[in-house]
Amino acid sequence: MSFEVVAKSLSQIGVTLALILLAFGLVELVIFFVYNKIFKAGDKALTGMLLAPALIGLFLLIVVPLIYELILSCSNMNLHHFKDPSFGITYFFDNIKRVFTTKILKQMTFWPLLFQTVLWTVIQVTFHVVLGLMLALILNSNIKFRDLYKGILILPWAMPPVIAGLTWRGEFHAEYGFFNIILRKVFGDGAAIPWMTDGFWNFVAMNITNIWMGVPFMMVICLGALQGVPTEYYEAAAMDGAGKGTRLFKITIPLIKPVLAPSVMLGIIWTFNNFNVPYFINQFMLESSDILVTALYRAAFSYNQYGFAAAFALVIFFILFGISIIYMKQTGALKAVGD
Amino acid sequence: MKKAILFLLTVLISIPFISANGTKEATATNDNVSIEMWTKEGDADGTLQWTMGLVEKFMAENPTITVEVVKKTTVDELREDFQTASLAGYTPDLLWTVSDHAGPFLTADLIQSVDQFVDLTKFVETVKTADGSWAVPMSSGNHLMLLYNKDLVSNPPTTTDELIKMGMELTTGDQYGLVYNQTEPFWLVPWLGGFGGKVFAADGVTPTLNTKEMIDTLQFVSDLKNKHKIVPSECDYNAADTLFKEGKAAMIINGDWSLGDYEKVFGDKLGVTRIPMVSSTKKWPAPYTAGIYLMVPKGIDEAKANAVAKLVKYFTSKEVQYSQVNDFNRLPGLLAAYDAPKLQESSILKGSSYQLEVGTPMPTVLEMRAVWDGIKPELAQVLAGNLTPVEAAGLMQASAEAGIAAQK
Incomplete structure (x- = not known):
């Protein structure tokens, strides 16, 4: 140089x-x-x-980017109108109408894709919270090699998502992937799963990957919150004869809720907008594994429909905004910030 | 620590003023010109280093021209970044990229005619419209061909019947007769040509995917996997490449970009020939041919355009074109360089040229994106046995039409 x-x-x-x-x-x-x-x-x-x-x-x-996006959504900008797009409110309504009425993937329209995205988000956040909390409870108890387990369990979080996504894709290979090798050895040749070509199994593969990638974050959050819960409460509850379940639901969860609720909200937003995992596992092969943001990516970068994509992005933004508002009101997440 | 940060900031802030003074001086003498070139070449196969070496040599011979090479990790990144940069009004002065970018760049009016830079009649076919030529071919080819391991295959198959027969004999245990990137439409296109089909009608933009030829092609590739079982049950590019390199596959269908790599692994044991003729139609499969092209963005000033013209002439000189053949087994873009000694001597390049003779230029129109996206998922479903070829062809057509409509 x-x-x-x-x-x-x-x-x-x-x-x-x-x-x-x-x-x-x-x-x-x-x-x-x-x-x-x-x-x-x-x-x-x-x-x-x-x-x-x-x-x-x-x-x-x-x-500024939001304003720019809004302006772009009021245009007919695409590669045919790249340097000289027309702007106007009619383009905005046309673009919004297209989002809801035309196919936004090759076969799929907006509503089934929204359902798919919500399903994906609910499955992910549920697993992240339940497994994360379970692991945090275990790590918060007096077990041997606690720090070692903690280090190992945090590893997926430390790995770059692109590397993790591509590695997992390799493991779902029909012939040379880890899962099918194990399945064949245990149950015979017929047990191999078509992870990449079957819609259901591809969706399962996506979910396995993202659960693996997302649990450590929730585990760390829960562990931090658990360490702030005074042990006196548990001692008092034990003296009153409270069982493990009662202690979990009456003491632990209410006390970690101020920390857990905003984390769940973050989890919802991140998962709803998670591009990496669906992209790397599915690579635009099966529409049954697409979610709203992968459809948005195709509209913007494969088909260069910039005006339409901006309107589509606004729709996704307002959906998430609505979900976040409802969630915050229901759970009191971010209440501490307001106080 | 504070002092170190202060020092660093002072240095960083003072450099632009020093450098700006230098630039002013250069501009004042009106001699120096600086150009920026974006390339898709990568360092894994040594092509980026080779490109940088060429640029260094060019700058030594033309001391008034400074060329800054910017490497883009993927061709898609280059395309997207160039479109974004064009919107922002900041573009490079030269693009070294793949031919299929010409479609989107031309539609968006981002590149200029290259007729003023070189005499295009001296080159292989390039991207042309009624208004002129839009890219200078640096290399040609980028085509698929049949490569085989001579330890396993003494005489390569010339027809698909022979391919199937030979493939069945060679598929034993963990060894396969044939491997290729099964779900990528680029690998389907040669067979489609062999069955007499094309992805576009004569107008070059109307998709013709729901045809008997496409149905026959899909049936054929499905049979290779599901009936004759000469290919692995699932095989992407990396799996095919690894199996072939490890000697676990007798034959592979791969592109000219892989020749250098395979030559290193197999040496004289690498055989290169045409993809076998389709027995039922007596037609040769017609892989897409494209290449690496030089494109010039619109709006660069005269001084830069002159420097770019010099650089393009240098890249397409016989010396550089020979070097491309010798070092990377790439077929030249300059017709005069087809007398390169290696092209006459190397059986690998002879095989590659033999395949190129029956290739067909890859469409560079914007609609091609919708065709690729239309074929890919349905092809995977046919191979998985979830769709019949008839169903898949219909879905491909509908999908491509929807994609094209969305582009308007």
Whole structure:
């Protein structure tokens, strides 16, 4: 690599850094000036100056892309209208109408795909929470080699999702995959499962992969919450004759709920929008393993329907937004943040 | 620690000013020009290193031109990034990519005619419309062919009947007669040609997947797996490649990009020939031919266009084209380079050229995406025995038509 190339790369980083620093410096100065000279409230200037970088960052990274997406959804942009798309509210309604009335995959329309996505999310979050909590309860007890188990159980979380997804895909290979080799050895040749070509089994394969990848996160969250539960409650309950089930449902779960509820909400959002696992396990082969975001990917990047894809993304956003609001109201998740 | 961070920031911030001064000086003399090239070549097979070496040599010979090579991990990444960059108004000055990108780039009006850069009559077939030619062929081929292990196959099959007979004899224990990437439509297309079919009608954009030829083709590939059992029950690219390299497969259908790799493994024991003629139709399978093409984005200024023209001429010079043949077994894009000694001497390249004679240019139209997506899942279902060829052909057609309608 020549000096020129290195210098150019460094200069690009340097320019970006310099511009960011300069911009923030100017913003801070303006805020300082506005508070002191215009509002005559110099004591509040520091609060504004400290909040400004985060607010600007959020605006640029969240608000601007959302506005851009909204604008794009009001267009007919695709490869045929790439440089000169037309914009208008009629395009927005057309795009939204297409989301609900036309096939968004080759055969499948929006509603069956939404059902598939919800099914996928419910299965995943249920397994993540139940298994994660079970493992956390075990790890929270006095067992031997606890730290070793903890380390091993956390491994799937530490592995890059792309690597994990591709590795799992290999394990579901009909002939050379781990599962079918074991099944053949135990039950004979006829026991091999067509993981990649049968819709049901492909969906099962997707679920196995994502359960493996998602349980450690919930386990760590639950373990952290469990360690904050005072042991006195259990001692008192034991003295009153409470069994294990009663202690779990009357003490443990209510006490870890403030931590668990937001984690479940995160789990719902992440799983609903999980692109990696369906993509790597199914690779757009079977529609029965597609979910809304993989359909969105195809619309945007395989078929370059940018206007339609933006409208579709807005629909997914509002579905998730609605689910999150209902969930928060029902469970009181994020209540602690409000308090 | 604080001092170190402060120092680093100072250095990073000061570099642009130093470098900007340098750039100003260069622009002032109006001599230097800097161009950016995006390539799809990878480092695993050494093609990226080779490309970088070419660029270094070009810059040494043309000290006023600086070429920055940006490697894109996959061809899809290159396509998507280029489209996004074009929207943002920041494009590279030259693209080194696969021919099928010409379709989307032309539809979106992102590339310019290359007629001004080289004389296209001196090259193999390229992407042409009424308005001109849109890509300079760097290499040609990218076609599938039959490769065989000479330790297991002394005389390769020339017809599908021979292929099946030989395949059945060679499929024993953990060894297979034939392996290939069964569920990828690119591997289905040669057989479709052998049965007399095409994916598009004469207008080049209307899909013709629900045809007798397609049904026969699907029946044939299904029979290879389910009736004659000469191919593994499931076989993707990696499985086929590994089985062949490990000597557990006598024959493989693979592309010219794999020749260099297999030559290293098998040496003289590697045989290359045409995919066998379909016995029932007496037609040769017609794999898609494409290649690596150089494309020039729209809107680059005159100084850059001149530098790009020089670079394209260098890449398509006889010397570089020979080097491509010698180092990577790629067939040249420049017709004059077909006299390369290796092309006359190497049985591998002779076999590859022999297959190329019956190949058919891969359509570069945007509609091809919908055709690929239409074929793939239904092909897998036929192989799995979940759909009959008749059902699958109908679904393929409907799917391709829906995909094309969505692109409008």
